[in-house]
Amino acid sequence: MSREPFHYSQEFARQLDKEDELARFRDEFYLNSESIYMDGNSLGLLSRRAERTLLEVVDAWKTQGIDGWLQGQYPWFYLSEKLAALSAPLVGGSEDEIIVTGSTTTNLHQLVATFYKPEGSRTKIMADELTFPSDIYALQSQLLLHGYDPSEHLVQVESRDGRTIEEDDIIAAMTDEIALIILPTVLYRSGQLLDIERLTAEAHARGILIGFDGCHSVGAVPHHLSKWDVDFAFWCNYKYLNNGPGGAASLYVNRKHFGRLPGLAGWFGSRKDKQFDMEHQFVPAENAGAFQIGTPHILSMAPLIGSLEMFADAGIENLRQKSLHITSYMIDLIEQELDGMGFTIGNPRDDLRRGGHVCLEHVEAARICKSLKENKIIPDFRAPNIIRLAPVALYTTYDEVWETVQRLKAIMLEKQYEKFENTRDVVA
């Protein structure tokens, strides 16, 4: 695929689509022919393969009832493990270090309940001031459960520019009062990709455990969690991984921690051969399966079977290459076409420091987003001033990126956004 320089014409965009080796995957998705979807980093679209595996699992329920646990194409009793194996190449873990279970936030609770062991003067948890609110609420409540005041025991590393967090600042905050660090892989607003390997090494050099929230990177960016020696990670599957609204999430626990008692135990964390002994003595699985709690959400996992098969076909390295290329194309076009209109690119420019979406800042962002929707472009808005645009490698075309920027230009030139109020909707 040709790298820069880009040309500023629709013909050029269409030429890039012709050269795109991943273009065949687009036909596998349900796309609305009327609109351009730029929100796959918030809720990925439905693919035909995900729909098919969902319907197959519904059919197993229809025809087999309780026997679906052990019979049929995807026996439910082993589905969490099957999906873990399919997820392994995306995160660089071995299949027994991963399990598909729960939600992002409940998995964070489980992992903090397991790995946060305050001792002596090492009692604090470190996060950053730009992280996703649910993660902060979970950490605050975990501290309260331990009898600590979150205003003293939750250290949030500050941002210098309101967009990104400097790794040097994170490392400087790794004092001997810190017991545990939780950071995002990619920041949900600016799209900054942190140096996971470096931060992990620095934390370990100081005797601190470290875990990552991969919601905004898994499915867009390759990971090597085991090679990097990350202690644990957790992520949702409904953003880049297209598992559907509220679909089951995932967690990773480094094998060196196998055998740790889960902080929150439940019968699905049992060794699988022991689970149905129904003993009151809990025998945890000797792998990441131990961190499951209750019965898996089978219908909310079924689409992921088909979806992860597509990722295996496409290859995460290929997806990353296209993602970097199409986002840099979008950034370039924005700078060329929207110059002087008050926009700022909020994401880092360096390929090693950015995830899968473009962060566009503007003081009128809320109503520009409403105007984009009226123009059949689906972006998302993050208060107070961010328009997130995610051209997704599996299904977005270069032509759509071209169209998006052209419609945005018309919105600005004609001041179309002025007819809306500059406030967000209930779900932004």
Ligand SMILES: *Cc1c(COP(=O)(O)O)cnc(C)c1O
């Ligand atoms: C999307 C997202 C979540 C969502 O958590 P849920 O439990 O799935 O609602 C949490 N953290 C980050 C960083 C996210 O991007």
